[in-house]
Amino acid sequence: MFSRECSITLIALVACQSYRPPEKVSPRETLSSEQLELLRADSEVFAAVVHPLPEAGAAVDLYTRDSMRFDARPYGEPQLFRETAGGGRPYDAAKLFDRPDSAMMRRLTEARKRILAASGVHEGAGFFYPRCGGTLAPPPPPAPPGSTQTTSNRSARASGCPAVQETYLTVGIPVRGLSESLKKLNTRKGKPVDVSGDVWTVILDDHYAGPGGQSWFQHAWVLRRNPSTGQLAVAATILLAWAE
Numbered sequence: 001m002f003s004r005e006c007s008i009t010l011i012a013l014v015a016c017q018s019y020r021p022p023e024k025v026s027p028r029e030t031l032s033s034e035q036l037e038l039l040r041a042d043s044e045v046f047a048a049v050v051h052p053l054p055e056a057g058a059a060v061d062l063y064t065r066d067s068m069r070f071d072a073r074p075y076g077e078p079q080l081f082r083e084t085a086g087g088g089r090p091y092d093a094a095k096l097f098d099r100p101d102s103a104m105m106r107r108l109t110e111a112r113k114r115i116l117a118a119s120g121v122h123e124g125a126g127f128f129y130p131r132c133g134g135t136l137a138p139p140p141p142p143a144p145p146g147s148t149q150t151t152s153n154r155s156a157r158a159s160g161c162p163a164v165q166e167t168y169l170t171v172g173i174p175v176r177g178l179s180e181s182l183k184k185l186n187t188r189k190g191k192p193v194d195v196s197g198d199v200w201t202v203i204l205d206d207h208y209a210g211p212g213g214q215s216w217f218q219h220a221w222v223l224r225r226n227p228s229t230g231q232l233a234v235a236a237t238i239l240l241a242w243a244e
Contacts, residue, residue, distance in 0.1 A: 035107075038108075039108065039111060041200070042074075042112075042174060045171075045202050045223060046111075046174075048223055048231070048233075048234075049202065049204065050070065050119055051119065052233075052234050053231065053233045053234065054234050055224060055233040058234060058235050058236060060221075060235075060237045062234065062237070063169060067165045067166050067167050068122065068167040068168075068169060069123060069124035069167070070112075070122070070123055070171070071124070071125060071170045071171075072123055073105070073109050073112075074108055074170075074171065074173050075099075075173075076125075076168075076170030076205065077125060077126050077170075079127075079168070080130055081129065081133065081209075081216075082132075082134060082137075083133075083216075083243040084135075084136040084138075084213075085134065085136045085243070085244055086241070086243035086244065088218075088239075088241035089241055090240070091203060091218060091220070091240045108173070124168070126168045126207060127162070127168060129160055129214065132160040132162070132209060132214050133158065133159075133160075134215065134243065135208075135210075135213035135244045136213070136244045137158065157212075161209065161211055161212065162211065163211060164210070165209065166208070166210070167206065167207070167208050168206075168207040169205065169207070170207075171202060171203075172204070174200045174201065174202040174223075175202075176198075177195060177200075177201065182201065182238060183195070193222055193235075193236045193238065194224075197224050198224065198225035200223045200224075201222050203219070203221075204219050204220075205218050214244075216244075217239065217242045218239075219237045220238040221234055221236075222237070222238070
């Protein structure tokens with residue numbers, strides 16, 4: 001059984017807009033400068049992930065939007081499935097950022113909800129198909145002699161899997177720069193990650209379920225601010241772990 005806990009109030013941001021400071025906090029709330037800074041950073045990075053722009057010349061792996069939904073909650077929720085193959089262990093988000101208290105987590109979630117709603121991007125929780133195995137699971141055994149069930153009928157959908165594909169993405173809490181543990185990793189082309197300039201790192205968990213099975217990929221996205229436009233663009237994506 002595979003188990004993962006996915007491990008980054010503002011005006012909505014879209015990819016073509018420059019970042020703007022958040023609306024004023026309710027007078028009943030008094031936030032510290034550190035909390036306000038986290039709210040600003042989280043919302044800006046989350047908006048840049050929802051509408052990703054690749055940095056010029058960067059070879060990055062971005063998600064596809066087919067049947068996709070985002071979880072507004074940082075780290076999302078655990079996803080369970082019987083994996084067939086996998087690579088690496090899930091990255092410990094605590095190595096990047098201490099988990100905020102529950103009140104701060106609610107503030108971050110509400111700000112993200114506003115960004116998703118204003119951007120027209122679907123918000124939703126994870127799926128649960130405990131009998132649907134990994135996408136690399138072997139095909140079902142052949143039908144017994146005399147059976148009227150054809151191979152195409154048997155292989156059209158794996159047992160316990162959804163009839164249509166679903167993609168569920170979670171976004172962690174961002175940190176400035178790149179942690180020492182991530183610096184040791186390379187991009188998929190084997191080049192060291194360039195961390196010059198104003199750089200932010202955030203972990204994304206991409207969960208997929210479809211007629212052929214389930215899969216999960218965890219990446220660290222490195223975003224760099226364009227000094228001319230002020231926008232954050234995806235400079236690198238680092239594959240941390242996967243299961244299929």
